[in-house]
Each structure stands twice: as structure tokens, then as C-alpha cells.
Amino acid sequence: MSIPDYMQCAEDHQTLLVVVQPVGIVPEEHFFKIYKRIASINQINVRDSQRVLYIRYRHHYPPENNEWGDFQTHRKVVGLIAVTECVQAKDWPQTAERYHNQKEVFGSTLYDSRLLVFGLHGEIAEQTRTDVAFYPNYEECKEMEKRVEDFIESLFIVLESKRLDRTTDKSGDKIPLLCVPFEKKDFVGLDTDSRHYKKRCQGRMRKHVGDLCLQAGMLQDALVHYHMAVELLRSVNDFLWLGAALEGLCSASVIYHYPGGTAGKFGARKQSISVSAESGKRHRPGAQEVLIDPGALTTNGISADTSSEIGRAKNCLSPEDIIEKYKEAISYYGKYKNAGVIELEACVKAVRVLAIQKRSMEASEFLQNAVYINLGQLSEEEKIQRYSILSELYDLIGFHRKSAFFKRVAAMQCVAPTIPEPGWRACYKLLLETLPGYSLSLDPKDFSKGNHKGWAAVQMRLLHELVYASRRMGNPGLSVRHLSFLLQTMLDFLSDQEKKEVTQSLENYTSKCPGGMETITLPDGLKLLPVPFTKLPIVRSVKLLNLPLGLRPHKVKSLLGQSLATKSPFIYSPIIVHNRGEERGKKIDFQWVQGDVCEVQLMVYNPMPFELRVENVGLLSSGVEFESLPAALSLPAESGLYPVTLVGVPRTSGNITINGYHTSVFGVTSDCLLENLPGVKTSGCTVEVVPALPRLQLNTSLPRSAHTLQPASGEEVSTSVSVQLFNGESQKLVVKLENIGSEPLETLEITSKVVTTKEKLFGDFLTWNLDEVLSQLPLKPGQVATLTVGIRVKLDFSGQESMLQDLNDDGISVTGLPISSPLRQVLKPRTESKPLNSSESNKSGEYNHVKALEAILNFKYSGGPGHVEGYYRNLSLGLHVDVEPSVFFTRVSTLPATSTRQCHLLLDVFNATEHELTVSAKNNEDLVLHAGECQRMAIQVNKFNFENLPQLSEETSNFTNLKQQEEERQHARGFEINSQLDIWEASVEGVLNQLVLEHLQLAPLQWGESQSRLCSLVAMLWLITCVKERMCVIVHSGTQFCLHCILYSYLQWVDSASQS
Amino acid sequence: MSRQASRASESKKMNSELFTLTYGALVTQLCKDYENDEEVNKQLDKMGYNIGVRLIEDFLARSSVGRCHDFRETADVIAKVAFKMYLGITPSVTNWSPAGDEFSLILESNPLVDFVELPDNHSGLVYSNLLCGVLRGALEMVQMAVDVKFAQDTLRGDNVTEIRMKFIKRIEENLPAGEE
């Protein structure tokens, strides 16, 4: 006997084995339909008794196993039901012949047999035969079950007669020696008359009778017989049969204790427990026939009270004893090499019992033993079966890891190299079943929480095997999925070499079958979820970027204040603020604009030891229709954090949420959702998209500036231009406004703001005429409007205080100099007079110092649907002007002129440029100044005309009042100058204030007239300089400086022509 | 009973594992907070200093050690009395510089580093740097400015732990004017 039946269990010992087989050609489908119907009749209450017969059906049974029928009668095929199809009467003889041949196979053991013929309608003469039943077809066979039951009853009759026959065998008759196939040759020539031999015959027969009783539903009798057999066989050391007797005892006891059966859910018995328990405990009529000789029992050492307790559970083994006896039996079986199958089956049966008893440890010992039972040469299929059943049994006792181990071995066996047609599908299926045992789930989400904790080495091996098996199955899609999973979840455990290998093979697979995000459903319903590569690369943070400055939309503040705040009647609402603690759901406080490219910045790094090429990286979003513009990137090996900017264009307006990103790495496309990535930092992923707005682009006549403007009041500037001008110079800036968006530009406002606060600036720095541009609105996409902005720089022309101070240091008093030395025409710069002064370079540096002026031109514009919604854009143009010094008036003083109506204004003019220049003043000679030269210039000016005053100033009344007090007068003077003159003028006035005026008042040239209040003098002069060498550089034909010098609050404008 | 007497007599026992783990927790927390070994060393030294300036009072009260005559004597007191008292070990004093202003304390075992294994990413960490601070702080309170640092450390694979101590100067007592 070489083929073990791993499904066997203890209660099978009480069954009768019936083989159901097709004869001739029977369609498989029909056969199994019939087989199922027959097999449903697996237990029968025997007529007129409470005994129950159990039937075990097989459609296939190896005849060599049948040869062990004497050893354990449930292995004996006692019934045969042949199923055949016969359509024509003339075929009948042939069919009958086949049936008889079939019977021959199990002939030696058959009690009875039946033939079920389908297709004939009773035109056969032999239809009266009891062992043949005719049915017109497979459907019309209602009474078939009845026939089977009758058949079983006939089997019972034979069984019962055999049992009675054997039981009543008295010691007087010669008892035949039952033996198993391999024993036969050993007994040739044995002394059959010895006491030993006889005892052996008796023992074996007892055991056999026990089997029959068990089959016949007489549990108690069986127990008694088994007990007796055990005693007999033990005394003669007939170990094999002793084992069988013990096992019989165990089987009977198991049947008694566990009426529900031990086979688990597969073989669960239909009968109710009560029936079985009853049948087990009751002393049944049939038992009386086999009342054993009480004397025999006592002599065989069964405890004295057993005789009186016959029929009770007394003979039954306790649950603990069952296991002990199984152990013993198995140890006896183990002595015989040829009884391997019996031993193995006994182990399996014992394990099933232990599983019910929940004694896993002992069960595992039995299984451990079973693993090492050598059954000789096993076919590959038998090996698979053996490992599978081991796995199943381990699972039964709760050893899931061990179970997985054997299942995996079984899976490997399916594709053993010796198998001509490896069963990759079966292998794959078995491998999948091992997953729980290795605590491996194929859902990548289970791995996203923290560090992976598991048996990485064995899990990785399993995944590799799944990959290989699925490839050999011819399903590269599965391979890609499993390999992706391996790479994603086991990345931390892969060595650098393995990372390379895995990615290489992944690329090989994906070249044939690209990996995607669809769920793969296996035929058995298992779903393989997609594996997004969230670690290739690893994303650390996701940040939505605001639009570039010039493109940011602003909301027009409604007069009614009904902006965003109107959403809630409350100023503060806890519901809005705390609506969700989650950062992700947080809305960002800037907006994107429909139709404009929007950016999201990811910080990523590459964990791989080689360059990682990520293709088709784009954004995943919801809400607004969003056109993602994918990018490709290449990250160096084990890169540090690396910023990646992903872009896209919202096509509609509303709220947009960036849910994640998609990538394509090694041919696998992944959709990585942020909600599954707890490690990613983000400051909100939802942003409002406002309706489309026009887009303005500025082109200027001036070169772009490298300067970044000082960020005053947080304003940033998108573009800036720069120009270099001499102090006092003017220039025109031509700004071309082009609408490069797709919406018409409908409104435009321009404002300017000077950001430099360090320098005093006089006069209008920037001037423009907006009407010219406004007349061109609306500006359609692609159209250009031109704006001319005048730039005029006027900084302080006065020499710095230090210079004046410096002069004082020279010992020349401010008051004294102009008066006492009017002849000194040339005022040498200090450099010449004091060349050794160490601070000389610093001093002259002050004159050469280039001053910067900065201003911002704001273009506020709107149009299109965004305008309707109340949004506008603000484009700023930064203007940076480097103001080079031109001339300085280092000293101012006055000198009385010949006419009392006039006086001389003396100015010390210093040329701070590196060029020669000419200073012209009205009615005066031009003064040519070399670079760095300082000369005094005298200008004749009219004295203040008192009569002119009222027409000059609206403040006259105030003014006259103010004459009373010096302080107030100064205040008014400042006011007047600031309100009516260029600011620049005030600067010189400042000098005058501080120094000259006071002196003038003290000096004799304080031409007093009669009233002390006549103390003002206004001088106006034009100074025109020509910087000879720079003519071509400067846009205008000549550079013109305007210098207004005032002595007091009298003004007079004098026209002057520019000089080329 | 005067406080001093009670201090001198009783020496409470503390479980050494708890002590070691407490120190370990301190250091690892610093490592987490500062992410920079140099900074952690500095913090440890600072903490040690703060311990030292206090501990010296306790030490003097307990040990009733008098004024030391020279740096050699100081070294002996530190090794034989102070270390014994607070850490239960007696380091040996060796490697005197010729000038006698620098010596080494050789610790055969360092109770602070029981169980500790420095991970590779903390190669710059001076785990027991607190000790340096303690010594520096304590000596400063008795008018000695010293420089203390670890020259060898078993944690870094050296055979012994060596604390190198260098005398810098005597700190003059800056008594406020009018005190003397």
C-alpha cells in the first residue's frame, strides 16, 4: 500500500467503502452529477434497529490499497456502483461485459455491486436483474436514491452475516491467520499449531471482528473486541496488528467522544449529536448477539467490572488515552517500513483529534513525526499532496507559520524541475495562500505606516517567487505588480546590489507590459491593489506656490465691504476656523488664476544608489479642471532634498485641491495620493482659482536692471529697469504695454511710488500722461499700447554741510570769505591746500558718490471674466536711477551791487564730474569748470520787489503778519517754498537757511531800505552745463540742469533756452 | 545635629542603572534637540559646569577636605575623594606634564557609559562631557581655572577613558572694594 489517503479521519473506520465508477464512456459532467447524488446517501439507519451505517464513496481507489482490507476493513471496497451509458440495445452485451470486468478488479472484497444504465428504455430482456437499473436518461432517475439505499442495505446484510460468522468462530475451529500483503511470504512454513501462532490468529481475528462491529454500527461491541485483541496481540508481540487494534480502539473512542466528526468542516457529519450519542451509549439489540464471554474478558485482564458494564462507555478511552494509544500504535507501525502509509494516516487522524482537543503542541509532534515518515519513492503529485495536507493540518492546529512553510514547499514542488509540465498556476495559487502565514498583505497601504516590521528576508523571498511564478504563468502584468510591491515595500531591506537587480528586472518586465494603477483581479477573486511608487522618489513636502508677483490677482475692495467676509454674518466663527484640524484641507490664502500656469513645489530625494529617471511627473487634482503639464526629471544617486516644480493650468475657476502627483518610474506609472503619505509636509493643498484675467507685459526703452529694489513696505517688484543720470538730468522712459494674455485688458490705472527715503528728492520725479493709453483700451490680446514716462532727477545741489564746515576749518569764516575776499575767484579745492590730509580721499569721495533713486510704477489692470468678479492685477515696474553728481554749490553769499535794486549773488560752484563743464547763468558769462574744479561765480540779481509780493503769494496776509516774528517768518517761508516752488529749491534754501541767510541779515549787505522787514532777495539763475565728452551717450542733444537759487521767498521765473 | 554632620555621615545609595539611564536619556534628548554633536558637547559642558559650581559646596561639606597646597594635591583629591564619593570609582592620576600643570585622570570604567554604544552618526559626540563641566565648575569655585577635556574614551574604542586636565591660572578673589 503506497498511496496514503490524507483526508482520512478516525470516524472513517466505521464506514463501508463503496466505489462508484463509470463504465465505458460516460460524460464526466453526467457522471459527477450522478456521483454526487449517490454520495449524498452517506448514512443509513438500518431497518429495525437503531444502528447507523456510514458509507464512504470513492470514484477512484487504488486496488493495491484494497489488499489491506483485512488489516482495516474500512480500506476494503465492499460495494461497487458502476455507471454506464447505453443508448442502443445492441450495445448492452458489451456494456454488461465491461461491468463484469470492472467487478473483477475489486472482486475479492466486494459484497455486492450495482450497475446503473442510462439511455435504455427497458427493451433489454435482462431488466429483471436486481443488480442492474435502467434509466432513460440522467435526469429521469428519481428512484435512484432508493436503489442505492437498497443496495446499501444489501451490503449491510452481507456485513452482518460476516460479522456474526466471525464472531461466533469458536476456539475449536481453526482460525485463519489474517495478514497484510507484505507479511504473506513471511508466514510460509510457519508452525501453525503453536500456541503462539494460534494466539496471533485469535488476536488478529478479534481485531477484525472489532472492525466489522464498528462498521455495523455496534460501537460498544467493537470496543470490547478491540480491547481483547489488544491483550491477545500484546502477548504475542504482534506489533503491526497490535497497532491496528489500538488504532481501532482509538477510532471507536473518537467516534464516541466526538460525534460531530474530526474531519473539520469538510467532512462534518450530518447526523445530529443526540442521535449519535444515543446510538453510542445505548445498549442496542444487536449487541446482545455478540455478548462476549465474561470469562474471556476477565482472563484477558480487562478490569473486573467491565463485564457488568458492557454496553456502557466504560471501555471507551478517555480523550487523553486516545492520544496515548495513538502514540503507541504509531510507534508500532513505525517498526514496519511497509506500513508507512498506515503510520502516516494514523498520524493525520491523531492530529485531527488533537486539533479538536486543542492540544496543538502534541499535534505538532505527531505532524513532525509524519513529516519524517519515509514512503519511499513518491511521485511529484504525491509530494505536493503531502505537503499541502501538512500545511492544512498545521493550519488546523493554529500553526500558521508552519502551515505557510509547507504550503510554500508544496508550491515549489508544483514546479520542481523533474516535472515535465510545471504547474505554475498551481504554484502561484499556493504561494498566494502562504501570504497570511508570513504576515504579508499585498496592500501597499499597510506598509505606509512607519517602519516595516516583519520577516523581511522571507517576505522578500516569497515576493520574488510570486514574481517568478506569475511570469512563468505568462502573466507579466502580475509580475510587474508583485515586483513593484517588492520594490516599494521592501526598499529599506534591499542591498544596493539588490536594488539594482530588482529595478533592472522591473524594467525588463515593464518593457513588455507597463505597470499601471489599475487593480488586478485574480480569477479566484483576490484583488491586487495598485502599488504607487511613493518612495521613488521620496517626497518630503508639497507646497503650492503663489503666482509670480505681477500675475497675482487682487480683489477689488467693495465699498459695501461685501467681500469674502459676507459668507458668515459673524466676524469670528469657531466653525470656520476649526473646521478641520487637518493641515491638508487647509485653504491657502492666495489665489490662482484660470488659464495661467500655476506651480507646485515638491521637495524630493532619491533613495536609490543610482540615478533615478522619473518621467511624466505631474499633479493630481480635483475640483477645477486642471491641465497638468508633466515634466521629466533625473535625480542623482542618493540625492539630498531636491526641489521639483510641477506646473499646470487651471481651465475653469473654483476651488482646486492638489491631491497628489503621478510619476512614471521604471515603466510603472504611479498615482501617489498625499492622503496616503503621512510623511509629507504640506501647508494646505486647496486653493481658489479666480476667473481669467488679462496679462500685461512691459517692455521699456531702458535696459533691465540687475538691481533688486529695496523692499520698502513689503512691496516686491516683478521687473525693474535702471538708468544712470546726472543730477538734474531728465529722460524719457517709453513703456510698451502688451496684453499677452487671452482676455482683453479693460481697465488700467497707474500710480508711482518713490521708495528711496534716504535722499531728498525735489520736484516730480516721474510724470506721465495716462489719457493717451486709456484711449487705446480695451487692449485686445496681442495688442500694444505705449506710455511715456518722464524721469527727472533733482537731488540736493548744495555742498554738504561738511564741505561748509571744512571751509570753516580752513580758517576762512563763512561770513568773512565772500565779503573780505571777493577777488578770490578760484577757490581751490581742499585737496590742493591740504594734500597731506589723510581723510582727503574720503572727502572727495563724497562728491563722487553716486546716489540711487528708486521708484515703483504700479500698473493696476483688469479685464475679462476676472474683472466681472472684481479681480485685478497689479504689475509693478521698478525704476532704479543712479544719480551721478554734477555740480555742487559749496558756498553761497551775497555782495551789494552798484545798483541798490540789485545785488550780486556769489556762488562757489564745484564740478564733481570727471568732465569739463560749462555753467551758464542768465546774463552772465559762461563759466568753464574742469573736472574737480571749484570756482566762484557772481550773478547779478534783482533785489526783492516789495510791490510784487501780493501777486505772488496767496499767503500775503499771513506773510505780512509773520514779518513780526522771525520764527514764524521762517515757517511761512518754508511753507511757501514747499508749496510753490520745486522741492529742489528748498534744498538750497536749506543751505541758505542754515548759514547764509543769517549771515546776510547780519552783514552790511542786508540792504535794509527803511524797513527791517525788507530783507529778501531773490536770485534766479540758470546754469547750463555741457558735459562735453558724454554728448553721444545721453539721449538729448545736451544735458540740461536746472538750478534755482532763491534767496528768500521772492520768486521770479526766468525763461531760458537750452543750450546745445 | 548640624547639617554638615549629617551630610558627612550618610551616603545614600542609588541604583546605578537608573543613574546611567537618566544620564543617557539626557544625552539622547540633547542629541535630538540639537542635531549637532558639537552643540551637544557644549550643552553637556554647560550643564556640568552648573552642577560643578553647586556640587563643590556639597563636596567640601561632606569631605571636609582642606585647602590644597598644590595642583598635585588637587588632582589626588579629585581622583581619590571626589570621584570615589560621587561615581564610586577611583581614577588614577598620571601623565603629569613636566611643568606639573597638566595631568590625566584614567578611568578604568566609567559608570556613565554602561550599556552605551555610540551610533555611527554620532562620531563627534563626547558622551561624558558633563564630567568636564563639573570639574571645571567645581574648581572654578575654589579659584582654579582649568581646562578639562576627554583625551581618550572607551566609547570611541580606546582602551581606557582619559580626562585631561590643565591648570590655567589662579583666579584672584575679586572682592568688592571696601571689603578688605
Added chain:
Amino acid sequence: MAVCIAVIAKENYPLYIRSIPAENKLKFHYMVHTSLDVVEEKISTVGKALVDQRELYLGLLYPTEDYKVYGYVTNSKVKFVIVVDSSNTALRDNEIRSMFRKLHNSYTDVMCNPFYNPGDTIQSKSFDTMVSGMMLQAC
């Protein structure tokens, strides 16, 4: 002596596993992994019996053809598994016990290392050395 030594976390994943010869690592992984079935079973039965004095040593978990697998479980449910060669019959139960005790002590030291985070794989050099010592002995 031992051919494989493993430390298994409370949650039944390996904190440390080392075997000699190194080339057959996976085999021992499987062996230790499956031995956990027995460990769990033993722990649960011990729990049921409410044994006051918990015996940490679990004894022989199971023998295979070539090896014997022994187990030990701390009260914090950390498991130690030692695999020894079956041919090494000289090894008595007491010696196995003392090996486990050594392992337990060393593991405690690892836990006391302030730089070790409980639950991480053990990378301690001193633990490694101690394990190597147990593997090399009489090998």
C-alpha cells in the same frame, strides 16, 4: 555551538537574527519563523495554566533532521531562539539555559543603551560579539 541565534520582538518580527554559515541565512529565517508557532502555543498554554513562577525557558521547540530549536521568552514577550546542530549531543539542557540567560542579559544591556530605540533592529556591536562567542564555542 549554536548555529543560529535570533531575538524576536513582542510583535513577532525579528530584532536580530544571525546564523552560521552565513550562506544559508534564509533557511534559518524560515526555521526561526516557523518556530514562533510553537513559542506562541507554549506561551498561551503557560498562560492558561496560570503558573505563578513563570519559567522563561521554553525548552526544545521542535527538532528537525539536522537541528534542534530552543526557545526562551521574557516576561515582556520578547523571544529568543537558539538553533543548535542535532549532532551536538554534548549540549545539555543546562547549557542551553545558561546561553539563554546570557542572551537575556545582553539584550537587557542593549535595551539600556540610550541610543537604542526599542523596536528597532539590534545593531549593537557588543551584542554581536556576545552572539558570535556563543556561536563559535566548541564549533
